[in-house]
Amino acid sequence: MKQKRLKKVLWSILALFVALVFLAPLYIAVVNSFKTQKGIYLDTLGLPGKLVFTLQNYVQAFKDLNFFNSFLNSFLITTISTIIIIALSSMAAWKLVRTRTKISGVIFFMFAAAMLVPFQAVMLPLVNLMGKIGFLNPPGLIFMYIGFGSSLSIIMYHGFIKGIPKELEEAAIIDGCSEFQVFWLIVFPLLKPITVTVSILNVMWIWNDFLLPQLIINKPKWQTLPLKMFYFFGQYSKKWNLALAGLVLGMIPIVVFYFVAQKHIVKGVTQGSIK
Template sequence: MKGEKKNKTRILILAIFLAIIFILPFYIVLTNSFKTQKGIFLNVTDLPFGQFFTLDNYIEAFKELDFVHSFLNSLLITVFSTVLIVIFSSMAAWMLVRTKSKLSSFLYFLFAAAILIPFQSVMLPLINLMGKIGFLNRSGLIFMYVGFGASLSIMLYHGFIKSIPVELEEAATIDGCNKFQVFWYIIFPMLKPITVTVSILNAMWIWNDFLLPQLVINRPESHTIPLKMFYFFGQHSKQWHLALAGLVIGMIPIIIFYILAQKHIIKGVTKGSIK
């Protein structure tokens, strides 16, 4: 009994320590977003108080980010990319699971191997190719996000679909459903937990991505929130007070989305990992 209590105490201490390490960056960002620039330089870890406390950072950052416009750009790109990833990845994973052949196994291995390829290794050739076909715009960006997000999404769907009995599809086929109807009316509704997981993972990645939009989007009116954030960091000065306030503003929508859908994450990942 004493040994078990000691182990529980150690685990608790370790959990608290890890929680502090995880929360610390968020604490620094949040507290310093309410400080003046002078207050940040004097002490980064202090709570905002007195003459160093201000709400003007948020008002100015909101204006500088052209938040409504950049928010709509980020929302459009994120929603369209995520929806297309969910549709195509779920359909591809279903066919790979149900088609028993060497080709389907090879294609699954190909998607799994694609996860190991770093974006930086294909970055320049990809942008060069997209530029030649006139695809360096928001549509091209969405197309590239679908390509980069498909591999992991297919793997998650693949594991989940294995747990769905094939007899359900056979019964639907006997009742007169074609393959399209079997997928959309029988299979896809059952994929809700893993679909939410795939959506959250991809939405968070796409919403926060900076590098790919920077390479693809050249017009200021099409800039996303991460791209707008770049203007707080000039060549000779860095507006940390505005940048931190902008970061908090930019995080709010994706945090709300995560909170609303978080109950499905563990369920989806757990079921997707079996078999």
């Protein structure tokens, strides 16, 4: 009994240490977002005192980021990209699972192999091609997100769909459903748990992405929040107080989305286990 208690205490201490390590950057960002630039340099880890506490960072960061416009750009690009990725990937994975041929196996292998190709290896030729066809704009950015995000999504859907009984689809076809209706009315509702997971992965990746928008977006009115954040880091100076305030503002929507979606994941998994 003593050994079990000791082991439990040690695991609890380890878990607490890991949690502190992961939460430390968040603590530093939030705490220092309420300090003046001088206050950050004087005491980075301490709480903001009366002499260095300020809310002006958030007001100024809100203005400098042109927050409403850049937030809307990020929201539209992320939402549209994720919805299209979910729709196309789920349909493609379903068709690959239900079509047992050598060609379907080769196609699935190609999607899996595409994940091994680093973005840095194709970014320059890709940007050059997009420039030639006049696609250096938000629609072009969405198009590329769909391409880069579909491989992992298809693989995740593929594994989940294998566990869905084919008899459900056959029964729907006997009742007169078309292939399109079978998927959207019968199969897709059963994919809710994995759909939420795919949504979270793609939303967090697209929302926080900096490199691809930097290469594609060439007009200030189209810039997303990560691109606007770069405004605070100049060649000779870094506005850490404003940058951290802007970072917190940019984190709030994605953190809220994550916690809301997390509830649906737990609910969906629980429903699946009961069934």
